Amino acid sequence: MQRSIVAILVLSPEGLAAFKAARANRLQRSINISMGSALATISLTVPPVLVISMFTARDVALGLDILDMMLLLLTLGTMIVNASGKRTNVLQGVVHLTLFAAYLVLLFD
Numbered sequence: 001m002q003r004s005i006v007a008i009l010v011l012s013p014e015g016l017a018a019f020k021a022a023r024a025n026r027l028q029r030s031i032n033i034s035m036g037s038a039l040a041t042i043s044l045t046v047p048p049v050l051v052i053s054m055f056t057a058r059d060v061a062l063g064l065d066i067l068d069m070m071l072l073l074l075t076l077g078t079m080i081v082n083a084s085g086k087r088t089n090v091l092q093g094v095v096h097l098t099l100f101a102a103y104l105v106l107l108f109d
Contacts, residue, residue, distance in 0.1 A: 014037030078095055082096075
C-alpha cells in the first residue's frame with residue numbers, strides 16, 4: 001500500500017496535466033505527457049536502485065505476479081502501437097483508459 005501512495009504522489013502532477021490536456025481535446029499532448037512522465041519515473045528510479053543493490057549485494061526483483069506482468073506487457077504493446085503512428089485518436093485513448101480501469105480493478109482485488 002505504501003508503494004501505491006508514493007507512486008500516486010510522484011505521478012500525480014503529470015497525470016493531472018495529461019488529464020487536463022485530454023479534456024481540452026489535446027490527446028497527442030496528453031499521450032506525450034503521460035509517456036514522458038512514465039519514462040522519467042522509470043529512468044530516474046530503476047538505475048539508482050540497481051546501483052545501490054550492487055553496492056549492498058542484494059537482489060532486485062520487479063515484484064509483479066503473472067497477471068500484473070501480462071497487464072504491463074499489454075500496456076507497453078498498446079503504447080508501441082500508439083507511438084508508431086503520426087497522430088493519436090479517441091479509440092487509442094479509450095483503449096488506454098480501459099487498461100487503466102482494469103489495473104484499478106486488479107489493484108483492489
